[in-house]
Amino acid sequence: xxxxxxxxxxxxxxxxxxxxxxxxxxxxxxxxxxxxxxxxxxxxxxxxxxxxxxxxxxxxxxxxxxxxxxxxxxxxxxxxxxxxxxxxxxxxxxxxxxxxxxxxxxxxxxxxxxxxxxxxxxxxxxxxxxxxxxxxxxxxxxxxxxxxxxxxxxxxxxxxxxxxxxxxxxxxxxxxxxxxxxxxxxxxxxxxxxxxxxxxxxxxxxxxxxxxxxxxxxxxxxxxxxxxxxxxxxxxxxxxxxxxxxxxxxxxxx
Numbered sequence: 550x551x552x553x554x555x556x557x558x559x560x561x562x563x564x565x566x567x568x569x570x571x572x573x574x575x576x577x578x579x580x581x582x583x584x585x586x587x588x589x590x591x592x593x594x595x596x597x598x599x600x601x602x603x604x605x606x607x608x609x610x611x612x613x614x615x616x617x618x619x620x621x622x623x624x625x626x627x628x629x630x631x632x633x634x635x636x637x638x639x640x641x642x643x644x645x646x647x648x649x650x651x652x653x654x655x656x657x658x659x660x661x662x663x664x665x666x667x668x669x670x671x672x673x674x675x676x677x678x679x680x681x682x683x684x685x686x687x688x689x690x691x692x693x694x695x696x697x698x699x700x701x702x703x704x705x706x707x708x709x710x711x712x713x714x715x716x717x718x719x720x721x722x723x724x725x726x727x728x729x730x731x732x733x734x735x736x737x738x739x740x741x742x743x744x745x746x747x748x749x750x751x752x753x754x755x756x757x758x759x760x761x762x763x764x765x766x767x768x769x770x771x772x773x774x775x776x777x778x779x780x781x782x783x784x785x786x787x788x789x790x791x792x793x794x795x796x797x798x799x800x801x802x803x
Contacts, residue, residue, distance in 0.1 A: 568683050568786065570610050571726040572718050576679040577609035578730025579790035580797065583737060588794075588801040591665065599668040605675075606730060608668075612676035624673070627653030628680050630750060631690035639687060639750045650686060653677045654746045662800050675793060681749050682789030684756035684781075685710045695760075700768035709764060712774075717782055720775050736787035742795040749792065756781060 568576055581589060581604075592605040602608040612628070615621040630649035632639055644651045654677045661670040680686045688694035688710075695709035702712050703720070715723075723729045744752075760778070767774075 568679055568714060568718065570613065570715075571723050571729075572683075572715060572786070573609040573613070573676060573679050574606045574726040575718075575723060575730040575733060576682075576786050576790055577675050577793070578604075578606035578727060579733035579737060579787065580675070580793040581605050582731060582734035583791060583794035585798050585802040588798050591801040592671070592797070595666065595668045595671055598666075599672075606726070608672050609675045609679065611672040624653075627673070627677060629686040629688070629694055630681075631688065631694065632754060634689055634691065636754075639747065639754045641747060650677050650681050651746045651750060654681065658796060658800070665801065674796070678749075678789060678793045678796065679786075681746060681753060682785045682792075683713060684753040684760060684785065685713050687750045687753040688757050689761075698761075698764060700764065700770055702770045702774070704771075707770075709760070712770065713760070713782065717775050717779055720772070721779050721783070730790075733783065733787045733790050736783065737791040737794075740788050740791050742788075742791040744792075749789070753785070756785065 581592065584592070596602055596605050596608050599608070602611070612624065616625065626648040627650055630639065630643055630651055632643050636643070641651065643649070647656075654674065657670045657674040657677065661667055661674055664670070685695045692698050693710075695713070696711075698709035699706060700709065700712075701707070702716050707716055718724070718729075721729075722732075759781075763774075763777070
């Protein structure tokens with residue numbers, strides 16, 4: 550498989566897990582529910598050939614599973630994009646040295662389009678489209694995308710990034726990732742899968758700004774926080790799953 554040499558362009562990183570393991574599974578299950586039969590068959594075939602995962606949905610954690618292996622360190626910056634605090638919009642220039650999630654999505658969509666049997670490209674692409682719809686993956690470098698923004702969440706010390714990765718989802722039924730995925734797919738039926746990765750990133754950036762405005766005034770978070778931002782998180786996941794399904798159908802069914 551062909552990869553670009555990003556090793557010389559790595560930025561300082563901190564742990565960031567997208568929608569968390571259950572969140573990524575739910576996200577990809579929602580996309581799987583929406584794709585055309587021809588695409589679904591292709592996904593099943595690739596996952597079976599790779600052999601590590603029981604389903605396409607479960608394979609969407611692979612890009613996080615490999616983070617403990619130093620051979621894959623070059624891929625870590627492809628999970629997110631950082632912007633200056635003063636930025637009004639996300640631009641392609643924020644993707645320094647093509648080492649961010651914007652480039653990751655474009656690159657692996659191209660690779661998978663060229664080679665429909667490239668399971669690594671499929672797993673990366675599916676994961677990164679999930680990541681870009683998690684608002685804090687389009688965030689600020691100075692606190693590592695919310696990893697250093699600490700607060701209390703249901704009485705426990707948590708960072709803002711983790712709350713959005715898995716904290717809220719655990720209070721929204723996300724631990725039952727299969728049924729949560731079906732729920733997201735049903736929500737997505739009334740949505741339109743428009744835009745390109747830069748547009749998706751700008752949507753997330755606007756949500757990130759709202760998240761930080763709330764955080765500045767309230768660092769003790771609980772059910773009120775889930776009630777306020779839970780619908781935003783569901784909407785981002787549902788819309789992202791619709792877009793992922795469209796991308797996959799464009800590769801495998803059309």
